[in-house]
Amino acid sequence: MAPLEPWEKVLVDNEVYPQTVHGLIPCTECHGGVQTLDKEAAHVGLVANPSEDAETFCGECHPNVVAMEENSLHANLTGYWTVLDARSSPAGHEALEEMFGNHCASCHATCGECHVSQPVPVGGGLIDGHIFNAEPSMTRNCTACHGSRVGNEFLGKHEDLKADVHFRQGRMKCVDCHTGHEMHGQVSNCEECHPGPESAVLPPPDHRYEGVQTPRCETCHMNVAVGDDILMHQQHGSTLSCQVCHSVAYTSCDGCHVSLSEQTGNPVFKTEGSYIGFFIGQNTRKSFDRPYDYVPVRHVPVARTSFEYYGDDLLVNYDALPTWVYATPHNIQRNTPQTESCDACHGNAEIFLTADKVYEEELIANQSVVVDVVPGSVTEGVTPIPDNHQEYIVCKACHEGGGNVPGMPNTHQAYTDENCLLCHGGSAVASDTEAEETP
Amino acid sequence: MSQHKYLLSLTFAILLIALGLSGCGQAELVSAASEAEAPLEAQVAAAPAEDDLGGAAVPDGLAEDEGEALPEEAEPDYCLQCHSDQETLMAVADPEEETESESEGEG
Numbered sequence: 016m017a018p019l020e021p022w023e024k025v026l027v028d029n030e031v032y033p034q035t036v037h038g039l040i041p042c043t044e045c046h047g048g049v050q051t052l053d054k055e056a057a058h059v060g061l062v063a064n065p066s067e068d069a070e071t072f073c074g075e076c077h078p079n080v081v082a083m084e085e086n087s088l089h090a091n092l093t094g095y096w097t098v099l100d101a102r103s104s105p106a107g108h109e110a111l112e113e114m115f116g117n118h119c120a121s122c123h124a125t126c127g128e129c130h131v132s133q134p135v136p137v138g139g140g141l142i143d144g145h146i147f148n149a150e151p152s153m154t155r156n157c158t159a160c161h162g163s164r165v166g167n168e169f170l171g172k173h174e175d176l177k178a179d180v181h182f183r184q185g186r187m188k189c190v191d192c193h194t195g196h197e198m199h200g201q202v203s204n205c206e207e208c209h210p211g212p213e214s215a216v217l218p219p220p221d222h223r224y225e226g227v228q229t230p231r232c233e234t235c236h237m238n239v240a241v242g243d244d245i246l247m248h249q250q251h252g253s254t255l256s257c258q259v260c261h262s263v264a265y266t267s268c269d270g271c272h273v274s275l276s277e278q279t280g281n282p283v284f285k286t287e288g289s290y291i292g293f294f295i296g297q298n299t300r301k302s303f304d305r306p307y308d309y310v311p312v313r314h315v316p317v318a319r320t321s322f323e324y325y326g327d328d329l330l331v332n333y334d335a336l337p338t339w340v341y342a343t344p345h346n347i348q349r350n351t352p353q354t355e356s357c358d359a360c361h362g363n364a365e366i367f368l369t370a371d372k373v374y375e376e377e378l379i380a381n382q383s384v385v386v387d388v389v390p391g392s393v394t395e396g397v398t399p400i401p402d403n404h405q406e407y408i409v410c411k412a413c414h415e416g417g418g419n420v421p422g423m424p425n426t427h428q429a430y431t432d433e434n435c436l437l438c439h440g441g442s443a444v445a446s447d448t449e450a451e452e453t454p
Numbered sequence: 455m456s457q458h459k460y461l462l463s464l465t466f467a468i469l470l471i472a473l474g475l476s477g478c479g480q481a482e483l484v485s486a487a488s489e490a491e492a493p494l495e496a497q498v499a500a501a502p503a504e505d506d507l508g509g510a511a512v513p514d515g516l517a518e519d520e521g522e523a524l525p526e527e528a529e530p531d532y533c534l535q536c537h538s539d540q541e542t543l544m545a546v547a548d549p550e551e552e553t554e555s556e557s558e559g560e561g
Contacts, residue, residue: 021547021548025543026538042531042534050531050532052532052536057536164560268559271559279553283557284558286558288559
């Protein structure tokens, strides 16, 4: 996103804006200042970003939205404190609050920073001549902040990695999945809080991967939810998150350290490294809504010494949370390296987060994520399917090729339909000897 | 009984007169105030009717405008005036100090 010139940031569209609803409100009613041609005098008492006080300036006309603002992660930044609290102790909170104020607090978004201007952390500036857009701009609002991971993945900015199919072919924007309800901290439907009888009320989720999945792939891909003819959806639908098979490599970051510049006093960060990779780990947030055994995991940039500029050992409970976390990469493809064959994952230790891929000092923190035993190969030693069985596409998923297949093994109970049983019997095969006896 | 009736009639008559007088007074007050506050409107209102002009022709426009409020002159919006003029903004905008970021790596 190219930075705006200073004049460009405050240029108002004099033809269209006055015709809009917000254009009927005198400038000084929201921005303060004085009506005069003298620049200095005009800007006395100026309120550059009125929606920092949303209740006063937005709430009169948008009471429903403003009332829920305290639940919006864009406004309350609760996610930061969820992890800071877990990894620290009360003794370090004062220093962490100072750190938070210098480095994290500016990352919030006011109403205006999504609907009328670019976010302040990326330089600010009016987007469309002060016209209020109900739908934020994908690149000038959403990915202006969520750029280094989500934006680069979704828009295909990593070399040799295609853009997310939802963008590349569907021309979808962030708001097509992430609705205003989600952005504003509102629930989008009653069932998010009331899953069953009147008395059953869920406590508010305390993590973005708690509670009902919103957005949820199956909302659009309903055929997957109700059961389509794709064998792997039936086989893995409840054990793998959609992204395990349908996302490609994504960014992880290591060792972010924050400080204040000695020259300017401005906040500064330095990350030790960022890299592209794809890693399947154990799902540490298993629940009714996310029953998966495995999910993609991404390394978050925290380090034990991330905040040492503000004090020693502030993250005294560093091991309380994993540093490899549940991820939902935004680079979905129908066909990925994982979908090429069963053994693209089965028996392929490279794509699993095994202990050897975790920093030694983070092994304890990540013991719930690390995959101890990689699921074994499903085709190794498997007799290939004979040439005259080419119509059995379900079998071919693993038994591509030719040759004889023994009786139905114990692991194949799901495939014991009449087509297979007709020839291969219903009894489990214990050994190769038995297999030879089977037609 | 007839004396009582007479007294009632008299009281009613006095009340009617008093009401009538107070009504006239209000009308006069309102009229005076209007004249003082809006002399232009009062002049238009007090302008002689067509008959009073002795049959002189009245310009169409004046006849149509008769009795309507004159439009108020809109105050100029200096904010919009300046902030919609690219050249003015370019001339008066404070240059932004370019500070090289000391941050390193992905944010």
